[in-house]
Amino acid sequence: MSLFEDLTVVLPTYNEGGNIQHMLATLTELYPGISVLVADDNSRDGTQQKVGEFSATNARVRLLNRDPNDRGLTASIMEGLMNVSTPYYVVMDADFQHPPEYVRELHARLKGGADLAVGVREDKNSLGLGRKLASVGAHALAAAYLRVMRQPTSEDTMSGFFGGRTDICQRTISEAGDRFERKGFKVLFDLLKYLPRNTRVEEVAFPFSMRRSGESKLSSRVILSILRQCGLAGKAAAVAVNFLFINMFGRFLSALVLGLTFTFVFMGTLDVAYDDHFVTSTVLAFVLALAYLVVANKFMMTHGRRDKMIMGMKMVFTGFSGYLVNFYIFYMFFSDQYAVQTWPMFLGFGVAYLWNAFSSAIPEK
Template sequence: MNTDDLGRVVVVIPTYNEAANLAWIVERVRRAQPTVDVLVVDDGSPDGTGQIADELAASDPQVRVLHRTAKGGLGAAYLHGFAVALAEGYDVIGEMDADGSHQPEQLGLLLDALHTADLVIGSRWVPGGSVVNWPRRREALSRGGNLYVRMLLGIQVKDATAGYRLFRRTTLEKIDLATVQSTGYVFQTDMAVRTLRAGLTVREVPIEFVERVRGDSKMSGAVATESLKRITAWGVRERTERLRRAVRRG
């Protein structure tokens, strides 16, 4: 699709030990959406991912790399990438995993939806969405976790933990990134909630999520459980603050 009416678009791809996937996924992004730039944010991968990213950037002016010295978590990598993208004047800033689970060929669906939204989420759990090669236990965990998020935080987003997204520049500016402290997988839920709390429009479009076939997944049962614990603490704190504000107004 033509992205001229959306302005300059960049997709931020955080990496940690993705040497087997990075060149493959970047090439797919560039082929699927030739006008979209790529910003790789590498957290000091010991497997040579950063060097591969540098080689890609050297051969393609639409690919850029940020090297971070330590593994600081998914949210921290995205926040760094967002800050650089905003400083560079991009109008649309996206998120995409490096492992191929988010298919670049479906990026056009998100770009189309952004014409009537402030944040677009590529969703596994809306009608038409799907997952490939997931065990039933993992699907149940993700569906259940998202149901819990909706009930706890009072939002309607079906896949608040999803990481395939497009933000308008104005959205990131309005939700005040300097106050975002979540760094792990809770980051995705945090950003969706902040967008809604700011009175902005979130749209979900169905995607096909494909489990990685190369490299090791960063998600585990322990990581998911820890994320739910953090969401619980955060959600309770949010509700308490809202109650206090209501009492003060009363």
Template structure:
């Protein structure tokens, strides 16, 4: 169990896995090297490729690595929520979301931790000055930038990368949000949590990161995830505007 960081407290990095046997050992080692005082929770959705067994080996060798075995594949959002609840039960002060595939460089984690001194939610952003995306085809760049512009315009959130999956939440934010009401999956899950935290009045910060496309394994992005995100953002934005017209200060 780590002692934590003075400005943040005890930090848990939640890494969801499903068929990440080629990545889990490497990403865990990089996190431990980059930020020795964080703990790690590998939330495995019963991967058939043996990821869970490798995670158990890592946990047995390092007291700052933990494993949450889930019974089946329920999606990224459900895995993160399970990790958030585990963090609450074990008295952590902040939680970091991080992909297992190396797209989120653990070496940049100290930047998120430093920014948390003055923020409740810290987003590792690809689309602020200094941010970078490596090895994406043009259509994915256009899709991501367009989706984030659309989200910013529809919801009025001052975030350049609302779909980013590399982020830190203080536990006070997750305690305020009704996690049982968060049903979104994939990239919409990130927008959903951002929207709830924004409406609750929490402080946001964005720090630039270098996002690298995964080299091993298969991306979890699908057209259904993108469609869900676009539809829900439209519903949330329209509802917010109607609420303002009615004089509802909660937006």
């Protein structure tokens, strides 16, 4: 019997045409007897054909053709895990961010008696600053949740590189799989939430490198799905984050309330004289200019950093000048006196502007 006949690697893929054959060749060369299950989400770049070519010559490599209506990283991995028929499994990315050489170590831990072996990312320098911060925050949240629930935990609850005993894992998915976040990205967190309390977890540190080919499919939106994984309070927080940071109307409303409150509180402390027309003009100008900003944020943003800066500058300019024009038109329409201190209002608008810029940090898709 070859050394790795008791192990299946589950590889979730979406458009990994540039990596998949190299990954399959590496795994089957390094680990004689190993089985590989590719859980592909109907990639459109020929990933499936490439797996097909490979499995034609190697019966231990199988492609799971997934239901196109059930897309999702977690859903794919769950389906992969339920199809494993060896005593042990390892889940890993197909883009070489999880070094194939470390499968050996995870496997050794499982043979040594661990129920779950988690690959802990040693340096996350290949993640951008935003992703790194999100990752630290998400892990802190998940670890706290697991501790409160007195569930097994890990140094890296957000890791996508882990292995385990198939029987325990399949039992957990059969019993609690309907409570997993199927469209989520962090299946390890879901597993930890529902694995038996006495699960023996071991950890293996590994260097987390750059993906070899293609692009990441994850964005800062992942924070939403992680929140949804954290019980009822987490689900409520996800609704709030979605409203304040993603929903256009929510962003508009929160910027409006913030900016107007700031303006009038500031005017109150300054004791400046203003009349009803001023109030009406200010509110109307805010509504119009902010609506413009929120819409501009959605449709004018492009992706490159340079482009973003230029677009940002255009938006500052057009946003502020739009506000100015609106304000004066409304004010002239309603009032015949000009001696107003407009700067609290400008600062107030600045606050709303900054909030709008900040709150659009999470992409809509």
